[in-house]
Amino acid sequence: IRVDTFVQAGYRTSPRFDSLLAKVIAHHPGGAFHAALVRGRQALAEFRIEGLATNRDFLRSLLEHPDLAAGRVYTRFV
DSSP states (O other): OEEEEOOOTTOOOOTTSOOOOEEEEOOOTTOOHHHHHHHHHHHHHHOOOOSSOOSHHHHHHHHHOHHHHTTOOOTTOO
16 A cells, blocks of 8 residues: 655645645556555554545545446446
C-alpha cells in the first residue's frame, strides 16, 4: 500500500484545481488483481481523514462491487 498526500492542518484547496487530498495505491507483488482489491479494501477500512467529508465510503463500496472483481467494468461504470 502506498499513500500520496498533499495536505496539512489548515490547508485550503482551490476550487480551480482537483481537490485530491490523498491517493491510496494498492498493489500485489504477484500481480493478482483480486489480491490487490483485498489490500485496497483493507487500506481504505483503516484510512482516516478527519475534519472534512471524503469519498472513502464510495471507494470502499466500489472495491466491493462484484462487477469490479469480475472485470466487468468500463469507463462509464461509475
